[in-house]
Amino acid sequence: MTLLFHDDFAEGLRVRDPRTRPDGPWSLRPAGALAAGDGTTHATAAGLVVQPTGIDPDTGRPAFVVPPEGEAVDHLRWAAFGPACDTGGATLTVSATLSAEVRGVVTDEAADDDIRDGAGVLVVLDRDAGLIMDFGLTDGRVWALYGRVPAPDGTRGGFSYSVPLASRRPSDSHRCALVVDSAAGVARWLLDGDEVFAVQRLGHGLPEPARADSWTPGPLSTVRSAFLAPGLALIAESPHSQGVRLTVSDLSVTRSGGSVGQPARSVPQGVAG
Structure with a gap:
């Protein structure tokens, strides 16, 4: 087994900057008018904590920024992507320890968690194929998120699924691993x-x-990924007064079997929709 990438987040999120940190492994995705997305990060003893940039005036807690009228709502409120790792035709495992708490959502106690209200997410992305594989955490459930981004020119169809996997409590931490046999x-x-x-x-x-x-109708073919990138995200379909607090630690990408492959490469902004 070969370790391709690891981050303990002891220094927080090391975002790449051509002037101050050209070797930073993470890049941020914009969300509407927010160039760095709707999230702030800081290092803690428990790991990296990600929270929205806004503040709920009633509670004083971090909350998603409500986009101005007329601006399209991006469900990826905040997203960071690490280096794209060469699969070498082998099996890649992306793993991390996650916890998440969704705040400011009022629901009926008998109702199921609705992932559209907000979740903290571990992402695995194949940018070239538009393929997305995620773990999503709401207050009461762990979810598998699986999707494919359609091609703008119609040469590739697209879809998205959200599948509940297990019950959880907001205080629970989970070791999540996505194992991809390329x-x-x-x-x-x-x-x-x-x-x-x-x-x-x-x-x-x-x-x-x-x-x-x-x-989205269109041609679909089996994906055998050449490169996969780890990512982290906060999602919400309709930002109002709610927020998500995501805690992540010990994120690793490992490869087992296959060829040596190529060095990891950076993932540009705006790669997942």
Whole structure:
């Protein structure tokens, strides 16, 4: 097994800057008018903490910024991507310890968590194929998020799925691992060491009884990723007075089997929608 990338976040989030930190491994994705996205980060003894940039005037807690009228809402309120790691035709594992708390969402106690209200996310991204594989944490559930971004010219279809995996409490921490066999085009979601979900044909939609949250018609083909990048995100479909506090530690990318491959490369901004 080869360690390709590791971050303990002891120095916080080391964002690449051509002037002050050209070797920084992380890049930030804009969200609407927010060039660095709707999130702030700081290092703690428990790991990197990510919270929205706004403040709820009633509670004083961090809350997502409400986009101005007329501006399209980006559900990726904040996202950071690490280096794209060469799979070498082998199996890549992206793992991290995560915890998340969603604040400011008022729901019926009997209602299920709605991931659209907000979640903290561990991302695995194949930029070239538009393929996204995530762990999402709401207050009460752990989710598998799986999607493909459609090509603007219609040469590739797209879809997104959100699949509940397990119950949790806001104070719980979880070891989340996404294991991607690039040769076979298969991905597995491991939660605290146990496999809880799998996709057998990466790049295609899920079989019944799964239902897509969204679907864009167009050609789809099996993805055997050449490069995969780790990422972190805060998501919310409709920002109002809510916020998400994500804590992440010990993020690693490892490769087992396959060829030596190429060095990791940086992931440009604006790579996932």
